Amino acid sequence: MITVHRFHIEPTKEQERKLFQTLTLCRQLYNTALKQREICYRQKGKSPCCTTQKNELPALKRELPEYKQVNAQVFQDCLQRLDNAFERFFKGLAGYPRYKDRDHYRSFTYPQADKQDHFKRPGYIYLPKIGYVKLKAHFEFDPAKISRINVKYHNRKWYVNLTSEIEETQTVEVINKIGIDVGLLTFAALSDAVKIDNPKFS
Numbered sequence: 180m181i182t183v184h185r186f187h188i189e190p191t192k193e194q195e196r197k198l199f200q201t202l203t204l205c206r207q208l209y210n211t212a213l214k215q216r217e218i219c220y221r222q223k224g225k226s227p228c229c230t231t232q233k234n235e236l237p238a239l240k241r242e243l244p245e246y247k248q249v250n251a252q253v254f255q256d257c258l259q260r261l262d263n264a265f266e267r268f269f270k271g272l273a274g275y276p277r278y279k280d281r282d283h284y285r286s287f288t289y290p291q292a293d294k295q296d297h298f299k300r301p302g303y304i305y306l307p308k309i310g311y312v313k314l315k316a317h318f319e320f321d322p323a324k325i326s327r328i329n330v331k332y333h334n335r336k337w338y339v340n341l342t343s344e345i346e347e348t349q350t351v352e353v354i355n356k357i358g359i360d361v362g363l364l365t366f367a368a369l370s371d372a373v374k375i376d377n378p379k380f381s
Contacts (some may be wrong), residue, residue: 180345181344181345182339182340182342182343182345183341183342183343184320184341184342184343185318186315186317186320186339186341187312187315187338188304188312188314188315188330188337188338189312189315189337190309190312190313190337193280194309194310195337197248197308197310198309198332199252199379200248201249201308201309202281202284202285202287202332204245204246204249204254205249205257205287206279206280206281206284207286208239208254208257208258209261209279210278210279212257212258212261213261213276213278215227215232216261216265229259229262232258233258236251236258238254248308249308250289250307250308252290252307253287253288253307253308255290255292256287256289257287260288264276285332285333286329286330286331286332287329287330287380288327288328288329289306289307289329290326290327292326292328292341297322297325297328298325302314302316304339307329312337314339320343321343324342324343324344325343326344327341327342328340328341328342329341329342333342345358346378365373
């Protein structure tokens with residue numbers, strides 16, 4: 180079973196600068212990847228697949244050093260997000276993917292959480308390239324179950340959505356089987372020797 184818990188985080192001013200920078204670069208990458216797909220389709224009749232675009236990330240970082248400030252998995256998830264949007268479009272589940280402005284790209288994701296690093300410091304969550312950010316956890320959770328970390332900016336506050344994979348426990352309901360013999364003198368005689376009187380109607 181997949182569960183998602185949202186917690187408030189309190190970054191320092193420097194950490195918040197990095198968070199906003201990450202959102203900006205992810206949005207730029209998303210829009211650039213969308214533009215690349217459109218241009219290639221017009222020129223060649225075929226768009227690059229998600230894997231091809233992911234393989235181009237190292238070259239992008241060499242050309243644009245500022246992209247080195249963002250964790251590689253975050254960028255890969257950004258491109259996967261675009262690919263998922265196209266998949267929903269082709270299946271008729273959503274409209275054509277749109278270019279994102281600042282108000283419509285407010286989260287980024289670490290798709291493979293490292294349990295040993297992210298929660299090593301009590302009361303904090305480690306976000307690669309950001310640092311240890313104060314975590315306001317209002318209830319306990321098992322860090323070993325966390326598989327995915329999404330960071331979201333909403334209403335001028337920062338949150339983390341922690342995805343956990345929990346095994347469903349099967350509950351077995353025990354039902355006592357009792358035979359019932361419906362008669363005229365007694366309404367019912369149960370197999371466990373309990374008798375129910377015949378109801379009398381006036």
